[in-house]
Amino acid sequence: MQNKPVALVTGANQGIGFQIAKDLLSHGFTVLVGSRDVARGETAATELGTDAHALQLDVTDTASIAGAAARIRSEFGRLDVLINNAAISNTGRDPNMTVMEYVQSTRVSNVRLDEIRAVFETNVIGVVAVTQALLPLLREAPSARIVNVSSSVGSLTLNSDPAYPYRPIFGPVYPASKTALNAMTVAMAAELEGTNIKVNAACPGYTKTNLNNYSGTQTLEEGAREPVRLALIGDDGPHGSFSNSAGPLPW
Known part of the structure; x- marks a missing residue:
């Protein structure tokens, strides 16, 4: 087992991940750069530096997840932080579509069911699958942290308010997948209450990434701030919370 704490960030070859x-490296972690594509992961790890290591990980593939978990145990011997960041917003949105045109094409009344399944497979089931595979390692860490990268667009409380500005875009695909991810966060926190593992959900905010065709208004540095904060909390930090950089968010 190495002396440095080890963090795995899924979907870390680009964007917020x-x-x-990068931020966790600056805090002294060895970072595993989870990526579906090996070459893209290796390119990212090389750019990040010597304490970053590419890890092939497709969160929708059980063999890939099992292989990643086995490699972490055999090569690094520990896992202190798991950042469940990998996510997709759609499976092939026409780049010429505006946001509202896409929203109109994914209403409950007309959305393709395979679109819902594909997004939930990555954003929800993938998070549970990765967490299940890595819990044995996290349980062995002195103070482990799980951070699920969620979004306020999935908040049922906010979207139940007719005055909420993002209510018109709430729908059964990406927003609802984040609602489900929030539910999984609460379920994880309930199971792990009183253990060495703290579980929280972080909303990065509307950050300029490939996920939104780079239409976001925040920088990557701003978007990473809350997930990193929750990865670094002490033993007196929150457990089972949902927050952004401004503070707590309602579920």
């Missing part, structure tokens, strides 16, 4: 990895 890459920035989270």
Whole structure:
């Protein structure tokens, strides 16, 4: 087992995941750069530096997840932080579509069921599958942390308010997948209450990434701030919370 704490960031070859990895490296972690594509993961790890290591990980593939878990145990011997960041917003949105045109095409009344299944497979089931595989390692860590990268667009409380500005885009695909991820966060926190593992959900905010065709208004540094904060909390920090950089968010 190595002396440095080890963090795994899924979907870390680009965007917020890459920035989270970069920030954790600056805090003294060895960082595993989870990526579906081996070459892209290796390119990202090389850019990040010597304490970053590419890890092939497709969160929708059980063999890939099992292989990643086995490699972490055999090569690093520990896992202190798991950042469940990998996510997709759609499976092939027409780049010429505006946001509202896409929203109109994914209403409950007309959405393709395979679109819902594909997004939930990555954003919800993938998070549970990865967490299940890595819990044995996390339980062995002195003070482990799980951070699920969620979004306020999935908040049922906020979206139940007619005055909430993002209510018109709430729908059964990406927003609802984040609602489900929030539910999984609460379920994880309930199971792990009183253990060495703290579980929380972080909303990065509307950050400029490939996920939103780079239409976001925040920088990657701003988007990574809350997930990194929750990865670094002490034993007196929150457990089972949902927050952004401004503070707590309602479920």
